[in-house]
Amino acid sequence: MPLTRSLMIRLEDVLAIAWRELRSILGDSGAILFFLVVPFAYPFLYAALYGAEVAREAPLVVVDRSRSELSREFVRRIDASPDVAVVAHATTETEATPYIDRGEAYGVLVIPEDFSRRLMQGRQATVNLHSTFAAALYYKGYSLTATEVALQLGRELEAERNPAASTEATRIQVRPIESEWTSSFNPQGGFQGFLLPGVLVLILQQTLLLGCSMLMGTQRERGTLARPRLHAGGHYLGVLRLMLGRALCYLGLYTMSSLFVLVLAPRLFGLPQLLDLRTYCWLLPPMLLAMIFFALFWALVVQHREKTMILWVFTSIPFLFLTGLSWPLSAIPAPLRALGYLIPSTPGVQAYVAASSMGAQPYDILPQYTTLWVQAIVYFLLATYAYARMLRKAQSH
Structure with missing residues (x-):
């Protein structure tokens, strides 16, 4: 053939x-x-x-044990961000739990009693953030917002403690290296x-x-x-x-x-x-x-x-x-x-x-x-x- x-x-x-x-x-x-x-x-x-691309207005419950002007300002700024919405205030974590159980919130922010005192003494203060992974994207909103608000509030407090310093000296003291969050190839995150x-x-x-x-x-x-x-x-x-x-x-x-x-x-x-x-x-x-x-x-x-x-x-x-x-x-x-x-x-x-x-x-x-x-x-x-x-x-x- x-x-x-x-x-x-x-x-x-x-x-x-x-x-x-x-x-x-x-x-x-x-x-x-x-x-x-x-x-x-x-x-x-x-x-x-x-x-929807990103999760906005993630519902959060706040337990503010400090009850100070600084803690209220910290919570106010978190609530004002586009990613987080404070839906309730509780006195204890036990009181905040029902909001999680009912699906009305997916995270709890706990501010300790010594929050304001440590900040005024120039020491590092901590807050506790608890989140359920039933909605993982909300955790991203909680953590990034809390971090950004904490950094901004820290810079302002540092500037108040050194009123005689120049603006440039304060900037160097608070943030020696300028950084900016940029999401490569996904600008909207x-x-x-x-x-x-x-x-x-x-x-x-x-x-x-x-x-x-x-x-x-x-x-x-x-x-x-x-x-x-x-x-x-x-x-x-x-x-x-x-x-x-x-x-x-x-x-x-x-x-x-x-x-x-x-x-x-x-x-x-x-x-x-x-x-x-x-x-x-x-x-x-x-x-x-x-x-x-x-x-x-x-x-x-x-x-x-x-x-x-x-x-x-x-x-x-x-x-x-x-x-x-x-x-x-x-x-x-x-x-x-x-x-x-x-x-x-x-x-x-x-x-x-x-x-x-x-x-x-x-x-x-x-x-x-x-x-x-x-x-x-x-x-x-x-x-x-x-x-x-x-x-x-x-x-x-």
């Missing part, structure tokens, strides 16, 4: 398998949900949850702009993993997944063509999905978007291929359709932590960091966030880009080997 004809037959086989896979998806309501609905619906869901770009990449991987697992679980139940050599066009197909055909189907679907999820959705929700078309087209192929073959390999673990949710839904949170987005990579133990680089979402999230939120160019994300290509090749070989082994076992029986 001429080489050209042989290549054409193989190409037709790959296209036929891709078409067959697409028909399987369209004939399965669960697969339609994961492949065609969730990637378009979830960005809107997360945008609705975190659209919002949760949506910080978290959502990484979650968008994770949505692509998890919907692929869940959808492929559901399809293969169904095929296992029906006994069609491990048929020895799938027949098409009058001849038998090899495992390599089978994997390439399935990958082509998902690559076509997710090229369209990723265009919405990674390019259009961030613009709709007003997220920082510095990703240019050249970088997007450069990054997308290895990221999608790594996710596709990762999903095809791990989907072979699923024995029953219903077990898909049990096996994979819980992995979304650990996968997100391993990316270093919600927890610094430097604080993650080395074994877990190594584990993270076995998962396509880790380099995928890092590369996409760097490009979209920080304006990174291709050479800036080359390590993640290379990792994605390595993952794509390794998971392709693993998926092909695992499926071929499954077919050989089926033939032997």
